[in-house]
Amino acid sequence: MKVVVVGGGIAGLSAAHRLTESGHPGLEVTLLERSDRFGGTIRTVERDGCLVELGPDSFLTSKPWLSDLAGRLGVADRIIPTARTHRRSHVVHRGKLHPLPDGFLMMAPTRLWPMVGTSLFSWKGKARCALDLILPKGSATGDESLGAFVRRRFGGEVLERVVQPLIGGIYAGDPDTLSLKATIPRFFEMEQHHRSVIKAMVAQRRAAAKQQRGASAGSTAAKHRGQASAGSGGPAGSGGPAGSGGPTGSGARYGELASFDRGMETIVQALLRQLPSDAMHTQAEVTRLSREGSGWNLTCGDGRHFHVDGVILAVPSRHAAELLHGTDSGLFEELAAIPHASSAVMNLAYRRSDVPHPLDCFGFVVPAVEDREIIACTFSSVKFPNRAPEGLVLLRVFLGGMLQQELLRSDDEVLLRIVRGELRDLMGIENEPLHTELARYPDAMPQYLVGHGRRVERIESLLGRHPGLALAGNAYGGVGLPDCVRSGVQAAERVLGGADAAQLTEPAS
Known part of the structure; x- marks a missing residue:
């Protein structure tokens, strides 16, 4: 059996790895990547002692597939949690950085007094948010935009000042067009099961705290029982992010975020070490795909041809659509209809003495209503250890997204001026950075619009016409790195004929 994986990002690499580790007799796997490197958007570089992430800098451990x-x-022993201190986010409000209230997670407060005391919301906005406690639950059928859901349950202030910028940082999208069920289905489920999202989140927080207290008590008892053998197991927490605790602070679920000690490209290099080098090809763009009998023909731009039994398209959905245009017009239309947003990431290194901000958080997000030209900033050297040498600060600034697509037409020098101006206004940084790294990602973030779940179901149904064909990537069942790993594994199992392998997605968290 011969299988070609098209696309060498994390989804394609995961698919190729799953195929090779399957032990399927006579299986030949080839991976074709059109660029000059593997890893897709995952790219870690070292510059003057700084560990710079040009793509994603972390992943959710609550989704287990990457771990x-x-x-x-x-x-696994190289996985590190976020720093235990400063696990909070700030939000720009009226040109100043304001901390999110402690316990405010994504769209709802879980603690009363921090919400009462915050200056981020007006008293009217706070009262409107509290109505979630008494409002009836919405319909269980159909789909709803994330923005409509938040307005209905918490009001416009929570949407504009918190949810929109947080979602913009995750999906680079507009919450008024994104599907709630396809992006954050757990909030839909909270409403359906508990009626009130706040009540559901408070109950979950208390349950997590109780579980953590029990785990701490058990750990203390085990420590006393095993004191005689202490020192044999390595440093505390070295087994991975499990010791990072539950979600604490405010904003994102920082207790569930992790990275690798030497950056996210660690997982890419580990995959490449396990895959046969003679089967891995860069600068190999597939320009034509067609069905022939029970197999598939592929042609590369350099003239190479492949006739195989299975094909995994681990490429952006628009590229998959182009390759399938002559094979299935229905698949072409569904895949081509998934819109994508462009974004850019700029890393900047400064002397600590040049940054007046106390750096007492992991970063900040910028609501669209603030009418600024960046969408978020992460304090990388605060969020994870060993990202910058002593005395330096490493910042990551995000630009673009669905609400600022025009901005990305600017050249690199203009973007640098924009970023420096924003950091001057918001953080008081006047001096030039020691060095910068800019990475652009055109049309890289699929937008899960209202109805996305139904679209994926239709794509899945159409795939059933084509044995040996599978899709993988971030356009279907989740945009995070663990989701991409899962999609690659599922695509491999589909091609191998595994049970239930045809599912592009499943309920997410």
């Missing part, structure tokens, strides 16, 4: 893969590849 599990790291274990199989032997790099």
Whole structure:
């Protein structure tokens, strides 16, 4: 059996790894990547002692697929949690940085007094948010935009000042067009099961705290029982992010975020070490795909041809659509209809003495109503250890997204001036950075619009016409790195004929 994986990002690499580790007799796997490197948007570089992430800088451990893969590849011991201190986010409000109220998670407060005391919301906005406690639950059928859901349950202030910028940082999208069920289905489920989202989140927080107290008590007892053998197991927490605790602070679920000690490209290099080098090809763009009998023909731009039994398209959905245009017009239309947003990431290194801000958080997000030209900033050297040498600060600034697409037409020098101006206004940084790194990602973030779940179901149904064909990537069942790993594994199992392998997605958290 011969299989070609098209696309060498994390989804394609995961698919190729799953195929090779399957032990399927006579299986030949080839991976074709059109660029000059593997890893897709994952790229870590070192510059003057700084560990710079040009793409994603972390992943959710609550979605186990990447962590599990790291274990199989032997790099689980290199997973690190976020720093225990300063696990909070700030929000720009009226030109100033304001902390999110402690316990405010994504769209709802879980603690009363921090919400009462915050200056981020008006008293009217706070009262409107509290109505979630008494409002009836919405319909269980159909789909609803994330923005409509938040307005209905918490009001416009929560949407404009918190949810929109947080969602913009995750999906680079507009909450008024994004599907609630396809992006954050757990909030829909909270409403359906508890009626009030706040009540559901408070109950979950208390349950997590109780579980953590029990785990701490058990750990203390075990420590006393095993004192005689202390020192044999390595440093505390070295087994991975489990010791990072539950979600604490405010904003994102920082207790569930992790990275690798030497950056996210660790997982890419670990995959490449496990895959046969003679089967891995860069600068190999597939320009034509067609069905022939029970197999598939692929042609590359350099003239190479492949006739195979299975194909995994681990490429952006628009590229998959182009390749399938002559094979299935229905698939072409569904895949081509998934819109994408462009974004850019700029890393800047400064002397600590040049940054007046106390750096007492992981960063800040910028609501669209503030009418500024950046959408977020992460304090990388605060969020994870060993990202910058002593005395330096590493910042990551995000630009673009669906609400600022025109901005990305500017050249690099203009973007640098914009970023420096925003950091001067918001953080008081006057001096030039020691060095900068800019990475652009055109049309890289799929937009899960209202009805996205139904679209994925239709794509899945159409795929059923084509045995040996599978799709993988971030356009279907989740945009995070663990979701992409899962999609690659599922695509491999589909091609191998595994049970239930045809699912592009499943309920997310």
